[in-house]
Amino acid sequence: MDFSTSRRRILTGSAIAALGSTLSPRLLYANDAISIGSLTPNTGGGAPYGGNMAAAIRRTVDQINASGGVLNRQIKLTQEDGETNPETATRAADKLINVNQVIAILGTWASSVTLGIMPKCQSANIIQMCTSSSDDIPIRDTKGLCFNFQILNPVWGRALGKMAIDRGFKQFKLMALNNDFTRSILTGFEEAIGPGRLLEKPFYYNANQASYKAEVSRLLEGNPDAVFIPAYVTDFTSVYKDIYRAGYKGQVITVTFAASEPFKKAVGAAADGILHGFPIPPLDSPAYKQYLQEAGLQDNGQIQHPYGTACRDQISVLALAIEKAGTTEAEAVKRAIYDVSTGPGKKVVYNVLDGLKALRAGEKINYSGAGSAVEFDQNRQLIGRDIQLYQIRNGRDEIIATLKVR
Amino acid sequence: MILAQGLNLQWGITGMVNFGVAGFYAIGAYTGGILSTRVGLPPELAIVLAAAGAGVVGLIVSLLTMRLREDYFAIVTLGFGEIVRLLALNEDWLTEGPRGLKISVRPFDFGLTNASYALVYLGAVAFTILIIYVICERIRSSPYGRVLRAIREDDVVASVLGKNIVRFRVQVFAIGSIFMGLAGALFAHYVQNISPDTFMPMIAIFIWMSVIVGGYGNNRGLLLGAGIVMVILEGSRFLGDFVSFVNSQQLASIRIILIGCILMVVLRFKPRGLIPEPKFSSPFERTPD
Numbered sequence: 103m104d105f106s107t108s109r110r111r112i113l114t115g116s117a118i119a120a121l122g123s124t125l126s127p128r129l130l131y132a133n134d135a136i137s138i139g140s141l142t143p144n145t146g147g148g149a150p151y152g153g154n155m156a157a158a159i160r161r162t163v164d165q166i167n168a169s170g171g172v173l174n175r176q177i178k179l180t181q182e183d184g185e186t187n188p189e190t191a192t193r194a195a196d197k198l199i200n201v202n203q204v205i206a207i208l209g210t211w212a213s214s215v216t217l218g219i220m221p222k223c224q225s226a227n228i229i230q231m232c233t234s235s236s237d238d239i240p241i242r243d244t245k246g247l248c249f250n251f252q253i254l255n256p257v258w259g260r261a262l263g264k265m266a267i268d269r270g271f272k273q274f275k276l277m278a279l280n281n282d283f284t285r286s287i288l289t290g291f292e293e294a295i296g297p298g299r300l301l302e303k304p305f306y307y308n309a310n311q312a313s314y315k316a317e318v319s320r321l322l323e324g325n326p327d328a329v330f331i332p333a334y335v336t337d338f339t340s341v342y343k344d345i346y347r348a349g350y351k352g353q354v355i356t357v358t359f360a361a362s363e364p365f366k367k368a369v370g371a372a373a374d375g376i377l378h379g380f381p382i383p384p385l386d387s388p389a390y391k392q393y394l395q396e397a398g399l400q401d402n403g404q405i406q407h408p409y410g411t412a413c414r415d416q417i418s419v420l421a422l423a424i425e426k427a428g429t430t431e432a433e434a435v436k437r438a439i440y441d442v443s444t445g446p447g448k449k450v451v452y453n454v455l456d457g458l459k460a461l462r463a464g465e466k467i468n469y470s471g472a473g474s475a476v477e478f479d480q481n482r483q484l485i486g487r488d489i490q491l492y493q494i495r496n497g498r499d500e501i502i503a504t505l506k507v508r
Numbered sequence: 509m510i511l512a513q514g515l516n517l518q519w520g521i522t523g524m525v526n527f528g529v530a531g532f533y534a535i536g537a538y539t540g541g542i543l544s545t546r547v548g549l550p551p552e553l554a555i556v557l558a559a560a561g562a563g564v565v566g567l568i569v570s571l572l573t574m575r576l577r578e579d580y581f582a583i584v585t586l587g588f589g590e591i592v593r594l595l596a597l598n599e600d601w602l603t604e605g606p607r608g609l610k611i612s613v614r615p616f617d618f619g620l621t622n623a624s625y626a627l628v629y630l631g632a633v634a635f636t637i638l639i640i641y642v643i644c645e646r647i648r649s650s651p652y653g654r655v656l657r658a659i660r661e662d663d664v665v666a667s668v669l670g671k672n673i674v675r676f677r678v679q680v681f682a683i684g685s686i687f688m689g690l691a692g693a694l695f696a697h698y699v700q701n702i703s704p705d706t707f708m709p710m711i712a713i714f715i716w717m718s719v720i721v722g723g724y725g726n727n728r729g730l731l732l733g734a735g736i737v738m739v740i741l742e743g744s745r746f747l748g749d750f751v752s753f754v755n756s757q758q759l760a761s762i763r764i765i766l767i768g769c770i771l772m773v774v775l776r777f778k779p780r781g782l783i784p785e786p787k788f789s790s791p792f793e794r795t796p797d
Binding site for chain 2: 144183185187188193197199200201217219221222225236242281282306
């Protein structure tokens with residue numbers, strides 16, 4: 103076979119490819135189904151959560167389709183991997199919007215990804231649902247299309263700060279990994295403890311350093327009662343090793359992400375005593391218990407699938423809002439999201455099928471979810487969530503306080 | 509493809525190993541974004557100025573490092589790429605740091621719908637690629653291009669023949685940087701949101717693969733190489749819509765494995781790339797047609 107190239111061949115090939123790429127999406131993807139996309143972090147930093155987030159959305163869509171769909175139309179779900187990377191995610195979102203013609207993109211996790219795809223979604227009038235907590239989200243969402251199923255970082259940081267003060271610490275030093283997520287948690291913590299308790303202005307460090315000795319020695323200067331270090335697990339492991347080697351006897355406080363299982367395995371008994379906190383699903387809610395059953399999990403009293411639960415809520419609320427609005431048009435769906443999720447005096451439903459049934463019976467509903475009660479303020483942010491504070495004792499997390507954030 | 513053309517000019521034709529592709533790409537993206545969003549320049553002008561800005565930085569970097577030997581030069585460019593990324597991450601006042609720079613204006617926007625805007629942008633980028641291709645071809649086939657290839661093969665010989673190799677190298681490095689900056693600015697205005705995570709050194713690896721697979725030194729070859737790498741990277745997404753037994757998580761890995769396999773196969777059977785650079789033959793060796 104002759105594989106030689108000529109100008110004519112290259113031109114013919116390019117013309118066919120260009121023609122194909124313009125025509126094929128419409129031919130291949132045109133049908134009556136409601137097209138919805140998910141962009142979960144299946145790989146990269148969010149990989150520990152992405153799998154069960156994608157699965158939760160898929161399961162709920164299957165339930166809806168099996169019961170006859172929404173507005174008598176099936177849901178066509180297209181799932182993409184955002185790779186916890188804004189660049190890849192933007193390209194995937196481009197495909198979801200222009201090729202799959204989705205009306206909404208669910209399941210974004212990292213704030214950089216949610217913010218990264220936002221301009222594309224805004225110009226195409228696509229609804230976004232996320233569990234990202236950068237306080238920039240409501241500011242940049244100028245069209246009011248992005249609904250957040252996680253509390254904003256400053257709220258999370260303030261709750262941890264308050265719990266730290268309650269435990270009697272007087273002098274603090276703060277240092278955060280230099281990314282949007284950890285920096286805005288630090289801001290909330292700083293607000294809660296107030297300037298009087300700070301020994302030095304908080305500072306940031308960059309990820310992937312060979313050593314964090316310089317940062318750690320600056321952090322421990324003046325021997326503060328407690329240090330707060332919002333971080334990811336990989337860098338926190340290295341930072342904490344340096345803190346331990348320096349012989350620091352004060353209290354180390356961080357976020358639960360940073361002190362997760364890989365950290366405990368890496369540092370062993372040295373992890374004992376660390377305080378960490380996290381927004382948690384409502385463990386007593388029927389919706390949470392139903393989620394465990396759907397996912398084939400046992401109720402062990404511990405938090406399982408903190409983001410998978412939120413993704414079940416995202417697709418459920420969206421489906422209910424479409425049914426309520428009677429259309430897939432973004433403006434109407436956006437208003438209907440409030441109708442089906444927020445406000446008193448309505449019938450509380452814990453899953454999408456009950457909700458659809460009630461809506462068809464003409465009832466007003468309030469969906470209460472597996473990840474949170476799903477009540478939105480006027481900026482499309484969750485009104486409240488429970489935050490739990492843990493201490494690592496004998497290599498296990500023990501609950502020491504729960505704070506209801508409103 | 510624009511990045512690959514820039515790299516081909518620097519490495520494929522002149523032999524300068526530039527691992528800092530992501531750095532120049534980032535400079536173009538951020539300069540373009542800042543000029544159009546913060547300064548308020550028309551985005552089309554911002555893109556042109558961003559390319560020029562990257563060219564100036566390329567000129568400075570090459571002037572400072574041009575006397576370094578190949579491998580040292582490669583390390584310096586790798587470091588340069590990281591310095592740019594870390595500056596973008598830490599200088600919040602200018603780049604908005606890890607939050608990412610939002611670019612609210614779109615170039616070539618005449619009130620089009622979303623789908624037709626994507627086609628217009630595709631057309632604009634394709635036209636840019638064509639122009640750069642013509643420029644690169646002109647450089648390659650001119651006497652100037654012959655000097656560059658001579659420098660690549662043996663810079664001592666070129667300098668013995670009276671060529672100022674430092675001047676040639678600096679010029680070519682700056683031109684390549686202009687193309688990379690242009691690519692960055694076009695990308696930034698298309699995605700409308702850039703953050704330092706976008707400019708990881710991995711980008712340089714994909715561009716290097718494009719040039720190696722396509723055929724270094726050959727402008728047509730690298731268009732094919734960049735096309736193949738992009739089809740695998742992006743085209744494999746479409747596979748997931750039709751094949752149910754592979755989930756998106758597995759697809760992400762398959763994508764990278766496929767690129768690695770293609771690189772190995774090409775290097776084994778076509779070590780000089782799919783469309784190798786035509787070998788120069790002297791008129792005396794040519795056989796009559």
